[in-house]
Amino acid sequence: MASDHTRSAILAAAERLYADRGFGDVTLRDIVAEANVNLAAVNYHFGSKDELIAELFVTRSIATNRERLRELKAAEEQGGGRAPIEVILRALVGPTLRGCLGPQNQRSTAARFMIRASIESVPPIRRIKNREIDHLRKFAGAMRRALPERSDVDIYWGLNFALAMAHHTIRESERLTKLSEGKCDLDDVEDVVARVVSVATMALTAGRTESKAPVRALARDAR
Amino acid sequence: MASDHTRSAILAAAERLYADRGFGDVTLRDIVAEANVNLAAVNYHFGSKDELIAELFVTRSIATNRERLRELKAAEEQGGGRAPIEVILRALVGPTLRGCLGPQNQRSTAARFMIRASIESVPPIRRIKNREIDHLRKFAGAMRRALPERSDVDIYWGLNFALAMAHHTIRESERLTKLSEGKCDLDDVEDVVARVVSVATMALTAGRTESKAPVRALARDAR
DNA sequence: TTGCAATTCAAACAGTTGTATGAAACTATT
DNA sequence: AATAGTTTCATACAACTGTTTGAATTGCAA
Incomplete structure (x- = not known):
């Protein structure tokens, strides 16, 4: 994998938006806009929206x-x-x-x-x-x-x-x-x-x- | 108001479905199907989906x-x-x-x-x-x-x-x-x-x- | 360079959602 | 029976959703 840039930009943007506005009203389009990244990148890098959320949560909770x-x-x-x-x-x-x-x-x-x-x-x-x-x-x-x-x-x-x-x-x-x-x-x-x-x-x-x-x-x- | 039948059928069906499957995946169409009632009846009697949920919750919580x-x-x-x-x-x-x-x-x-x-x-x-x-x-x-x-x-x-x-x-x-x-x-x-x-x-x-x-x-x- | 894989992109897809509409069917009063 | 008001209905709407596609672009190795 080359630089991970897109992947981690998505993770950071998603975490920030979910933290601020909750899961309910944050769409993938909001996330990719915040991350300055193409819409399809989420599915390319994470497979699905749920897997993105899961990865965010797993990372934080195994740390705890x-x-x-x-x-x-x-x-x-x-x-x-x-x-x-x-x-x-x-x-x-x-x-x-x-x-x-x-x-x-x-x-x-x-x-x-x-x-x-x-x-x-x-x-x-x-x-x-x-x-x-x-x-x-x-x-x-x-x-x-x-x-x-x-x-x-x-x-x-x-x-x-x-x-x-x-x-x-x-x-x-x-x-x-x-x-x-x-x-x-x-x-x-x-x-x-x-x-x-x-x-x-x-x-x-x-x-x-x-x-x-x-x-x-x-x-x-x-x- | 005539008989309240539709209204309470919606309330009962909605409460049952929400109880069983959660708010996440119960749509108005599920509710009206369960209640044997027309789709538009929800908005007619309650104004919106959120007001229906609110009425359900208010009823129960003022009872408690x-x-x-x-x-x-x-x-x-x-x-x-x-x-x-x-x-x-x-x-x-x-x-x-x-x-x-x-x-x-x-x-x-x-x-x-x-x-x-x-x-x-x-x-x-x-x-x-x-x-x-x-x-x-x-x-x-x-x-x-x-x-x-x-x-x-x-x-x-x-x-x-x-x-x-x-x-x-x-x-x-x-x-x-x-x-x-x-x-x-x-x-x-x-x-x-x-x-x-x-x-x-x-x-x-x-x-x-x-x-x-x-x-x-x-x-x-x-x- | 050439070739090949990984990545990015715009666009479209396929579904679902809550809500609005206007006509039809009722109900009850006159 | 005629009317006015309420309620039901089928249908359409408009918007939004996550996901897919296939072509373009990039990066890197040979």
């Missing part, structure tokens, strides 16, 4: 996943194969949050693209996300090692809730800012990470006292 | 919101204007979770539609969701009354995390089932509600207020 695993591995090696649950959770949600939050005006195109991807969820991206399970299993394993007395079910729920808080905060960051009238500072990424990790840790470690949950008694009959 | 407020009001009246935080949170996430989870084969069309709406997020629905803030403020107010010593920031973060866990669990219920190899039982809706409420309560009460009730265990299956 690699960062996650790097942090996880570092923590586990330092702890002799067993890392504290807080550190594991930080490795899980930190890279994503750091990648997507932070001062708006200095958010990278990549970050804004990933936010879009998490909001709009088009078919090619959904397909890729479904293959993310193996990756999550590695974290479930590490969490099980950190909390050996905890049941698998609790581990999975804790993992689920940690991801929930991180992703939802990214997706709805604008609404949270508006709802709180700016009191919740989403630009302070490390504070957000700390909050998510703290709550997820509580969820995973609290009440290890064999207590049969009396939860159901409350309020089930508020009608 | 009404149920939420009903539970909240009942709890606050019973407690003399101040309800326990668990009950407030239950009123917040309970109706949504009950509406969207539960045994797949007995999920209502409405439930499946709302799940789609939470996954795919098309423009007309996003516009409506953005107007949901006033509704959430009522819950923020109730939470502030329940936890007067807590800062506004913490309240908003707790609210955000509670919604995060509920919505993410709905959105990714399939993935959680697969990840946990079925160990997480998403059909036991009341257990899911209890888990979300429990974690959100911990998020809101742990830390600064040592005098508060001891954190409860993750709602383990008590049977």
Whole structure:
């Protein structure tokens, strides 16, 4: 391959446009215009529009996943194969949050693209996300090692809730800012990470006292 | 208006098709075929496709919101204007979770539609969701009354995390089932509600207020 | 240079989409 | 029964979509 110029111009233009305007109303013609490239080039270089989107998303998400695993591995090696649950959770949600939050005006195109991807969820991206399970299993394993007395079910729920808080905060960051009238500072990424990790840790470690949950008694009959 | 037959046939058919196949690949022609109705009827009765989608979503979401407020009001009246935080949170996430989870084969069309709406997020629905803030403020107010010593920031973060866990669990219920190899039982809706409420309560009460009730265990299956 | 493959290009294709139109069929009131 | 207003219908429209085509151009090796 000669210079890759056209190919990467398309990738850059597509990422920028999708980040700015969403997947919904960006056509191939918009992309090739932005990239100063012929319309047919997309199909020549990528095969189809969906494959272009998939390549964009895969590139960014394997970067995030690699960062996650790097942090996880570092923590586990330092702890002799067993890392504290807080550190594991930080490795899980930190890279994503750091990648997507932070001062708006200095958010990278990549970050804004990933936010879009998490909001709009088009078919090619959904397909890729479904293959993310193996990756999550590695974290479930590490969490099980950190909390050996905890049941698998609790581990999975804790993992689920940690991801929930991180992703939802990214997706709805604008609404949270508006709802709180700016009191919740989403630009302070490390504070957000700390909050998510703290709550997820509580969820995973609290009440290890064999207590049969009396939860159901409350309020089930508020009608 | 005469009989409303066409109008409601369109609404029913559209909700069913969107629930089954998503917004992405359901056309007006699909809908009118399913409803045994003429193509032009959609624009005649609803003005446009987007207004049809909006009406569907508004109907369902004001129903949920009404149920939420009903539970909240009942709890606050019973407690003399101040309800326990668990009950407030239950009123917040309970109706949504009950509406969207539960045994797949007995999920209502409405439930499946709302799940789609939470996954795919098309423009007309996003516009409506953005107007949901006033509704959430009522819950923020109730939470502030329940936890007067807590800062506004913490309240908003707790609210955000509670919604995060509920919505993410709905959105990714399939993935959680697969990840946990079925160990997480998403059909036991009341257990899911209890888990979300429990974690959100911990998020809101742990830390600064040592005098508060001891954190409860993750709602383990008590049977 | 010549030859050959890779790339670019303009143009067209084949479909689908939501929407508009104007006539026809109803419904209910007079 | 005649009328006016509403609703249904077949059909056309106009625009946009991703993709394909086949010829031109380019870059590089022999």
